Amino acid sequence: MAAEVLMPRPTSVFIDFHGDEAALVDALTEVLGCPLLREELDVGTLYRCRLLDTELVLFGDHGLEDDCGIRFTEYSHQLQLTAFDVGRRIPGYDRMYESMAVFLGERLSARLNARTLVVANxxxxxAVFSAGAAAAERAGAGAGHGDDGSHGEQEAMTPGDGLSCRCIDETMLRLKWSIQALAAPAAAQLRLFPDFVCVADELAIDFEEALRGIRSAGSSDAGDREEAEAPERAGALTPAQRAAVDALDAQLEEMSGPEHAEMWTDDALHNSAEWTRVRHLAALALRTMDWPIELPPQGRAMYVGPPDRVDDTT
Incomplete structure (x- = not known):
């Protein structure tokens, strides 16, 4: 496949806080360990800082409507994390980026006794954190932290707790969309993406990332069990479903590499026997999963492009 130039997906922490905004700014400053610069703009007041080559911007009245099944309107403030290094692919950077947002969501929930929501792209x-999410953990560390033990009954979704269940739901949805895109006719596949990208690459990358997410979530829950069993347990894949997905993965892998560069063009999408087989295997996987053979939603991913045209659909 062609060389990748990716931009890490924007990640945001949404905060349900209706107290004095200064208290929110103070709490964020304490968690970050660096001051926030206040800016008065036409759209309102922003608070901004830079940390780990990432810009963090806090603002209220985000103006987002509920979308993608996410209730943005229930949260008063948005803390947006945006990477500066947009033109390079750094292995694992997206994971670090999301981990930073999850950490901020948990800490702010505990300090402000407020609900927080972490959303990618x-x-x-x-992740979703109830009000006072970390109170039980911090109170258990001993006295002197000033925590109210009553918060200990609040329930939180944390990386070591119930988060994996929600992650499975999201990664399974991404897997569904990626397989639906692979099963679509060539003309429909080309319409799913901007004209500046290598569509064949994007189809494979979307699938690979979704499958990696299923396997990663499975590995985190596997404990001492054999890693090979993790995806079935974590992603609720039956042996037949796993076999169908693996067959599709193997076909794309067989087509990869510089010696098969001619398979990753728009013309190949239309005319090659290899992509016809990909569509057949993708349709089989959808039927095995009991998922509809239909087009996935557009605007659901980041795209590969030349360095001067790195783009985002959001």
Whole structure:
């Protein structure tokens, strides 16, 4: 496949806080360990800082409507994390990026006794924290922290707790969309993406990332069990479903590499026997999963493009 130039997906922490905004700014400053610069703009007041080559911007009145099954309107403030290094692919950077947002969501929930929501690309829920999410953990560490033990009964979705269940739901949805795109006719596949990208690459990358998410979530829940069993347990894949997905993965892998560059063109999407087989295997996987053979929603991903045209659909 062609070389990748990716931009890490924007990640946001949404905060349900209706107290003095200064208290929110103070709490965020304490968690980050660096001051926030206040800016008065036409759209309102922003608070901004830079940390780990990432810009963090806090603002209220985000103006987002509920979308992708996410209730943005229930949250008063948005803390947006945006990477500066937009033109390079850094292995694992997206995971670090999301982990930073999850950490901020948990800490702010505990300090402000407020609900927080972590969302990637304004499309995928990463974590949800109830008000006072970390209080039980911090109170258990001993006295002197000033925590109210009554918060200990609040329930939180944290990376070591119930988060994996929600992550499975989101990664399974991404897997569904990616397989639906692979099963579509060539003309429909080309319409799913901007004209500046290599569509064949994007189809494979979307699928690979979704499948990696299923396997990663499975590995985190596997404990001492054999890793090979993890995807079935975590992603609720039956042996037949796993076999169908693996067959599709193997076909794309067989087509990869510089010696098969001619298979990753628009012309190949229309005319090659290899992509006809990909569509057949993708349709089989959809039927095995009991998912409809239909087009996935547009605007659901980041795209590969030349360095001067890195783009985002959100």
């Amino acid at each position: 304004l499309q995928r829920t990463v």
